[in-house]
Structures are given as structure tokens and as C-alpha cells.
Amino acid sequence: MTNSPPSEAAAIEDLVVALLQILCREQAVSLAKIGKQMQLRRSQLERLLLLLGENEAWGGLGYLTQREQRGRAMIMLTTKGKDLCASMAT
Amino acid sequence: MAELKFHPYHQPAGGWGALRASMQSLRQQGILTEGTALLLKSNQAEGFDCPGCAWPDPDAHSTFEFCENGVKAVAAEATSKKVTADFFAQHSVSWLAQQSDYDLEEFGRLTEPMVYDAASDHYVPVSWDDAFALIARHLQKLDSPDQAIFYTSGRTSNEAAFLYQLFAREFGTNNMPDCSNMCHEPTSLGMPESIGIGKGTVTLEDFDHADTLLLFGHNPGTNHPRMLGTLRDAAKRGCRILVFNPLRERGLQRFVNPQDPGEMLTNHGTEIATHYYQPRIGGDYAIALGIVRYLLEQGTLDQDFIDTHTQGFAQLQSIALDTPWTDIEAESGLSHAQFMEIGQIYDSGKASIITWGMGITQHKHAVATIQMLVNVLLLKGNIGKDGAGACPIRGHSNVQGDRTMGIWERPTADFLDRLATEFDFEPPREPGYDVIGSIAALEKGEAKVFFGMGGNFANATPDTQRVHTALRQCELTVHVTTKLNRSHIVHGKNALILPCLGRTEIDIQNGKPQGITVEDSMSMVHISEGMRAPASPHLKSECAIIAELATATLPDSKTPWREMVQDYDRIRERISRVVAGFEDFNARVHHPRGFHLDLPPRSRRWTTPSGKAQFIAHPLKSITEDRFVPQSSARIFNLMTIRSHDQYNTTIYGYEDRYRGVSGARNICFMHPDDMAELGFVENSTVDITSHWTDGERMARNFRILPYDIPRSCVAGYYPELNVLVPLSSHADRANTPTSKSIPVTFQVAEAHDQ
Numbered sequence: 001m002t003n004s005p006p007s008e009a010a011a012i013e014d015l016v017v018a019l020l021q022i023l024c025r026e027q028a029v030s031l032a033k034i035g036k037q038m039q040l041r042r043s044q045l046e047r048l049l050l051l052l053g054e055n056e057a058w059g060g061l062g063y064l065t066q067r068e069q070r071g072r073a074m075i076m077l078t079t080k081g082k083d084l085c086a087s088m089a090t
Numbered sequence: 091m092a093e094l095k096f097h098p099y100h101q102p103a104g105g106w107g108a109l110r111a112s113m114q115s116l117r118q119q120g121i122l123t124e125g126t127a128l129l130l131k132s133n134q135a136e137g138f139d140c141p142g143c144a145w146p147d148p149d150a151h152s153t154f155e156f157c158e159n160g161v162k163a164v165a166a167e168a169t170s171k172k173v174t175a176d177f178f179a180q181h182s183v184s185w186l187a188q189q190s191d192y193d194l195e196e197f198g199r200l201t202e203p204m205v206y207d208a209a210s211d212h213y214v215p216v217s218w219d220d221a222f223a224l225i226a227r228h229l230q231k232l233d234s235p236d237q238a239i240f241y242t243s244g245r246t247s248n249e250a251a252f253l254y255q256l257f258a259r260e261f262g263t264n265n266m267p268d269c270s271n272m273c274h275e276p277t278s279l280g281m282p283e284s285i286g287i288g289k290g291t292v293t294l295e296d297f298d299h300a301d302t303l304l305l306f307g308h309n310p311g312t313n314h315p316r317m318l319g320t321l322r323d324a325a326k327r328g329c330r331i332l333v334f335n336p337l338r339e340r341g342l343q344r345f346v347n348p349q350d351p352g353e354m355l356t357n358h359g360t361e362i363a364t365h366y367y368q369p370r371i372g373g374d375y376a377i378a379l380g381i382v383r384y385l386l387e388q389g390t391l392d393q394d395f396i397d398t399h400t401q402g403f404a405q406l407q408s409i410a411l412d413t414p415w416t417d418i419e420a421e422s423g424l425s426h427a428q429f430m431e432i433g434q435i436y437d438s439g440k441a442s443i444i445t446w447g448m449g450i451t452q453h454k455h456a457v458a459t460i461q462m463l464v465n466v467l468l469l470k471g472n473i474g475k476d477g478a479g480a481c482p483i484r485g486h487s488n489v490q491g492d493r494t495m496g497i498w499e500r501p502t503a504d505f506l507d508r509l510a511t512e513f514d515f516e517p518p519r520e521p522g523y524d525v526i527g528s529i530a531a532l533e534k535g536e537a538k539v540f541f542g543m544g545g546n547f548a549n550a551t552p553d554t555q556r557v558h559t560a561l562r563q564c565e566l567t568v569h570v571t572t573k574l575n576r577s578h579i580v581h582g583k584n585a586l587i588l589p590c591l592g593r594t595e596i597d598i599q600n601g602k603p604q605g606i607t608v609e610d611s612m613s614m615v616h617i618s619e620g621m622r623a624p625a626s627p628h629l630k631s632e633c634a635i636i637a638e639l640a641t642a643t644l645p646d647s648k649t650p651w652r653e654m655v656q657d658y659d660r661i662r663e664r665i666s667r668v669v670a671g672f673e674d675f676n677a678r679v680h681h682p683r684g685f686h687l688d689l690p691p692r693s694r695r696w697t698t699p700s701g702k703a704q705f706i707a708h709p710l711k712s713i714t715e716d717r718f719v720p721q722s723s724a725r726i727f728n729l730m731t732i733r734s735h736d737q738y739n740t741t742i743y744g745y746e747d748r749y750r751g752v753s754g755a756r757n758i759c760f761m762h763p764d765d766m767a768e769l770g771f772v773e774n775s776t777v778d779i780t781s782h783w784t785d786g787e788r789m790a791r792n793f794r795i796l797p798y799d800i801p802r803s804c805v806a807g808y809y810p811e812l813n814v815l816v817p818l819s820s821h822a823d824r825a826n827t828p829t830s831k832s833i834p835v836t837f838q839v840a841e842a843h844d845q
Binding site: 043 | 594596
């Protein structure tokens with residue numbers, strides 16, 4: 001497996017933490033809102049969601065899922081994600 | 091890796107430190123797959139190119155750019171609905187044929203290759219290897235390579251387009267029709283004769299400096315919404331925006347910017363058009379000629395530019411001044427007073443851009459009209475200076491790039507020479523079939539295999555019934571596609587559907603995410619990497635499909651197809667040696683925003699035979715006198731086919747044409763209220779529409795009449811539904827683009843029809 005150099009790895013971790021912090025606080029957020037809050041391009045955000053999502057083929061961590069709600073793309077915590085948030089709060 | 095910006099939420103730190111540690115652990119354990127980690131590594135330089143249209147992105151790194159069409163295009167690809175083998179097992183092709191185009195699209199993403207089984211009338215799964223072997227068998231048994239047609243849709247990336255034309259030419263044919271044959275071919279043919287190149291001469295930044303914009307025959311609100319942001323900015327700083335469109339389009343009148351909280355809150359928006367003119371359908375040549383006449387009579391010409399950079403002024407002057415204003419008014423549908431106003435505004439401008447779309451190109455005299463628009467620019471020196479130039483608006487995200495990469499049935503000798511040198515083979519030199527020629531060849535049985543790289547040929551083409559009949563005669567039809575459409579239902583005796591990755595999807599080759607490149611309407615070339623997981627593990631990229639097709643079909647080819655596809659930089663390396671202007675392709679494109687192709691007219695270099703820009707003009711009578719006049723007792727109207735707001739070319743997203751106030755139906759026809767009254771129609775009257783041409787009549791049944799602000803004797807309705815009325819042999823002179831914006835029709839109350 002290819003390992004990212006330390007600085008890149010840290011940047012990825014920062015993104016992961018930032019995104020999960022938002023979701024832990026709000027439970028469900030629109031794609032647009034997260035992108036604006038985190039100052040990320042859509043492409044960056046979508047790839048991050050792939051990492052944190054539930055796609056078996058891509059080794060996602062399974063904390064988040066995407067759904068459409070009244071025409072908006074929403075990001076929500078999975079059960080695993082909620083458990084993670086609960087563990088962070090303790 | 092460029093610096094990222096983010097705003098961490100400040101929670102108690104302890105828990106998050108543990109998460110970081112977990113992530114490190116996950117990486118070390120290999121839980122994070124190589125692909126995922128690589129994705130995030132490449133996250134910064136490479137953005138994502140929206141497949142929605144070819145309007146440039148003002149900032150490839152902007153945060154969360156939004157445009158309604160782009161959102162729809164991405165959502166359509168990202169749908170969770172899947173068209174699986176089970177779906178096809180449940181639904182025969184005959185059943186699919188009864189579904190609407192909207193429903194076919196809505197069924198979802200195709201997930202694996204399918205082959206048509208005539209015995210059961212179902213598509214059944216087929217392995218990729220068997221699919222390629224089937225195609226190879228059919229191609230190899232043709233009497234001539236010219237019995238194959240290789241069609242390209244405008245979404246095909248530069249890399250895929252380059253490989254595709256290479257394959258077709260190694261196979262032995264130039265039969266490369268593409269969607270451009272049906273849209274901007276007159277631009278590609280007319281502009282080089284005038285100024286040496288067939289592309290627009292402006293950049294996005296020029297729109298910041300123009301003081302006058304003339305917009306002819308296109309509707310940005312529906313077809314390229316991101317342009318509205320550009321127009322809004324221009325309007326706000328006082329640019330004069332003159333719109334010429336038979337239909338009064340809401341998006342050109344007022345635009346509320348979803349990125350502007352103030353405008354969103356008040357819903358006031360910005361007035362876009364400072365002046366809105368509704369000419370007769372097809373009256374644009376006369377409009378351009380009228381502007382020229384105004385300039386010659388009382389305008390201020392850029393004489394120094396004319397003397398230094400142009401030829402043919404005397405002939406233009408003679409033709410324009412010999413044309414009576416009454417003829418110009420009658421043909422254009424605009425009054426003399428309007429011409430004085432238009433002329434005064436344009437003449438007083440210091441830097442002007444002229445834009446145009448299908449309202450100019452899908453007419454018989456499109457080439458002449460485009461050249462007359464260029465004349466308007468040349469008279470004021472409005473090419474080769476900031477804020478000025480010609481801007482043909484392309485609709486597909488890479489239609490311009492495809493042509494640059496060699497998707498052209500009439501390639502230049504220079505291009506073929508370079509291709510031959512690079513790949514050590516002799517390409518065919520005889521021109522091949524464009525779209526019209528391909529359909530004729532299919533009808534006569536002279537073409538037996540149709541391969542479509544994307545698109546929806548059965549619906550996009552004119553004269554629908556004839557095209558469907560011709561496609562069904564094929565020995566083999568093959569479509570590389572992401573979703574179901576009519577072309578997969580109107581298939582040959584043998585048929586294949588090959589599902590490919592969408593533009594939004596991550597393309598991993600040899601363990602590495604790949605980027606593809608596109609060229610927008612302003613000749614900016616930039617790279618795009620997918621951002622979502624593929625809809626199915628069985629999809630292949632367009633490049634991979636072409637490589638496997640070539641490997642199966644051309645066993646003796648010296649081209650290292652599979653090796654090139656392992657890393658698309660290798661394809662770009664080849665492109666850099668074949669396609670002029672793409673030197674150092676990889677170095678230049680792996681850069682934020684990519685690079686701008688050299689456009690000689692921007693520096694007033696004219697790659698014409700004379701070395702100068704050419705004024706090209708024709709007497710107005712030559713434009714009007716060869717017009718077909720149907721022999722009918724019924725009143726003749728001129729029909730233009732248009733897109734609704736809820737579609738992208740032939741892809742129907744829904745039934746809401748929001749800006750025109752139509753909801754729930756597509757079988758509609760817009761007509762002036764006074765014309766309705768004269769014909770005895772009321773709103774929602776159901777009619778049959780008959781088109782008239784030299785080879786007879788065609789009918790579209792059960793359309794509802796709706797009143798609209800459109801000139802008398804002009805009507806409009808949606809394509810592709812009304813393509814059935816467009817005769818195959820009614821096309822632009824020389825360019826062969828179907829005259830989809832100008833069809834003589836009559837109306838009658840709908841007859842009762844058996845269901």
C-alpha cells in the first residue's frame with residue numbers, strides 16, 4: 001500500500017477531524033454547507049466523503065452516508081459514526 | 091500538495107487526538123486502501139470538470155461552485171438507481187421501447203455490459219472480453235473499413251477522443267461523425283475562411299473588459315447557466331448587452347444570483363439585457379448586414395485595422411450599401427429605428443464581443459451569417475484587443491476538444507501526417523461521413539456497423555423515423571454510455587451496451603487515479619479527476635474501452651494501447667507530438683486552471699491563405715431567394731426547436747420548463763397569441779404539426795398550443811420530440827448542420843388517433 005508522506009497524512013487527518021466534528025455537532029448537514037464551512041471544492045469534499053463513507057470497494061471508514069433530502073444532497077452520520085461521536089464526547 | 095483551508099470545530103481535544111491515532115493505525119494496517127489514500131493525495135491540483143456545458147469555470151478552485159444544470163448533470167450520474175442484469179431480465183426491449191425518454195434516463199446507471207438476444211428480445215449480460223470479440227468479428231468481416239461509423243458525443247474527453255480517432259484511422263476509415271456536425275459545424279467552417287481559426291477568440295477575462303455584448307441565438311439561462319453570472323457582472327458594471335432572440339427568454343432579462351445573499355433575499359436580481367430584440371426566425375443574416383450598413387453609412391470604422399489586417403472591404407461595402415433598408419427590415423423582422431439604435435450602440439462601443447449559438451448555426455445560411463457577424467467585428471477592429479472578439483458558445487463540455495483531438499471526418503493533411511509519424515501507420519486520406527452522410531450510408535446499407543461513443547444518436551439526429559429505420563438495419567450497433575437512452579432501444583440486428591465511468595467517477599488505472607482533460611468554449615484546456623466511487627465495479631473508462639476494442643480488432647497494431655491507458659499521461663505525451671498547440675501537454679495541464687491554447691487572431695495573426703482577415707459577404711437576395719416555399723393552402727409558420735430548462739441536449743431531467751412557465755408536458759408548441767386567434771386556437775388546443783419539404787411532409791401529432799412572446803408567424807417547440815419534423819436533406823449549406831431552427835410547418839386541429 002502506498003503511504004502518504006507525514007505532512008500530507010496530517011492534512012488528511014485534519015480534514016477528517018474537521019468534517020467529523022461538524023457532523024457530530026449537527027448530525028446531518030448539506031453538502032453545500034459543509035463545503036462552504038470547510039472551504040473545500042466539491043471534488044475535494046466528495047473524495048473525503050468517499051474515505052469516510054460506506055463504500056466497501058473503496059475501504060471507506062463507514063462513519064458517514066449520503067442521501068438526498070428534498071432535492072439537497074445531505075451528509076449524515078451512520079450508527080458507527082454516531083458511536084464515534086459519542087465516544088469523543090466522553 | 092497545495093495548502094488546504096479548513097475550519098476545525100473546537101471541541102474538547104482529547105477524543106480527536108485518539109481519532110488521529112486511529113487513522114494512523116488504520117493506514118499502517120492497510121485498512122485505508124491505496125486508491126483512497128492516493129485520491130486524497132491528488133486532491134489539490136486536480137479539480138473536477140462539470141459535464142454540464144462548455145462555459146469556462148471562472149475559478150477551477152472555487153469553493154463549491156453551483157449551477158443548476160451542473161447539479162443536475164452530477165446528480166444524474168451519481169444516482170443510486172441501477173440498471174442491472176435483473177432489470178433487463180424483467181424488461182424486454184419492446185417494453186423499454188414504450189417508455190418515455192425521461193423514464194429511460196430515470197431507471198438509473200448501467201452496471202455491466204449487455205448484448206441483445208433477439209430470441210428473447212432482452213438484453214443479457216456479456217463479459218467484456220466477449221463483447222470486444224463480438225465487435226471485432228463484425229468489424230473484421232466488413233468488405234471495407236468505410237462500412238463502419240464511429241460517432242462521438244461532445245462529452246468524450248480529449249484522451250478518449252484521441253484514442254478513438256486513432257483506432258478508427260488504424261482500422262482504416264475517417265467515418266467520424268460527431269455532435270458538432272449538428273451544432274457548430276458552420277462556425278468551424280465559416281470562421282477559418284474569415285479569420286483563420288474555427289474557434290472563439292475571447293477569454294473569460296475579455297468579458298470583464300467589454301463595453302458591449304451582442305448575443306445571438308442562444309439561451310444561457312437554460313443551456314449554459316454559468317454564463318449568466320458573467321453577464322450579470324457585465325451588466326452591473328454598465329456593459330450594454332443586446333440580445334437577439336425570437337423568444338423572450340427570462341434568463342436573459344433578469345438573473346438572481348444564488349451566490350449573492352442580497353439578491354436571493356430580495357429576489358430582485360439584475361437586469362441582463364439592456365436591449366432585447368425579437369427578430370424573425372432566420373433573420374440574423376439581415377441583422378448583421380444591417381449593422382454593417384449602419385457602420386458604413388454613419389459609423390466610425392477602424393480604418394487603420396481595416397487597411398492593415400483585412401481584405402475584401404470593397405465587396406462588403408458594395409453589397410451592404412446596395413441592399414435597401416426595406417429588404418433588411420423585412421428579412422430581419424426589425425424596424426429601421428431599431429437598426430439605428432443597434433448601430434449607434436455598437437458603433438459607440440470601444441470593445442465588443444459577439445456570441446452565438448444554435449439560433450445562428452442551425453439554419454441553411456448559417457455559414458454566411460457567421461461570416462457576416464465576423465464582418466461586424468472586423469469593421470470596428472473588434473478582434474485582437476481586450477474585451478473584444480468572437481465567441482461561439484458550445485453546449486457540450488468537450489465538443490471543441492473532440493474536434494481538436496481529430497474527431498473530424500475531414501482531417502487536415504498535417505494532422506494525418508503527424509499521426510502517421512507518431513504511430514507508424516498510414517491513415518486513410520479520403521474524407522469520411524459526417525452525421526448526414528452517415529445516416530444516408532446507413533439507409534442505403536453502405537454502412538453496417540455503428541459505434542457510438544456516448545450520446546443518443548437516435549434522438550439527437552433529424553428526421554427521426556428515417557434514422558430509426560436506418561439504425562435498425564445495421565448488422566451491429568454499439569453504444570458506450572452511462573445510462574439508458576433511445577439509441578439502445580432502436581438498435582441493429584446485433585447490439586451491445588457498454589457501460590462506462592461517468593465524468594464524476596474516479597478512474598483508477600494501474601492502481602493510480604487518472605485525470606482526463608477537456609477544452610472549453612474559450613480554448614482553455616484543463617484536467618479533471620473524478621470524485622465519486624464508480625456506480626459499479628464492472629464499469630470501464632472510455633479510454634480503457636477503446637484500448638480493449640483496438641486490441642481485439644487490430645491484432646497487428648503497433649500501437650501500445652494497453653500501455654497508454656495505464657497512465658493517461660502517456661496518452662497526453664502522444665497528443666503533444668500529434669496535435670498542434672499541445673506541446674508540453676502534461677507539464678502545462680498539471681497546473682491550476684490548465685492552459686490556454688494559442689489563438690492567432692488574438693494577436694492579430696491571420697492564418698488564412700492571404701495572411702489577412704477576410705470580409706466575406708453575399709447579397710441578401712442570395713440568402714432569401716433560394717428559400718423553400720411550401721405549396722400549401724394553410725398558413726405557413728417557421729418552427730424553431732428548443733431545449734426546455736429541464737433537459738441537457740437529449741437527456742430529459744424532468745418536465746419543468748421553469749423560466750417559460752411550462753410544467754408537466756413536453757408536447758407543446760409556443761405561438762403568438764394573435765396567430766392563435768387567427769387560426770382559431772386557444773391555450774392548450776391540441777394540434778398536429780406538419781413540416782413541408784421538397785421530399786414531402788412529416789407530421790408530429792398531439793401537441794398543445796401555448797401563447798408566448800414570439801414574433802408572428804414564428805413558433806417554437808422542444809427537441810428531440812420535434813426532430814421528427816426536420817428533414818434530413820434540410821441542412822446548412824456546406825456545413826450540413828440540420829436546420830432545426832428553421833422548419834416550415836402548418837397546423838391543424840389534432841385528429842383523433844387510435845391509442
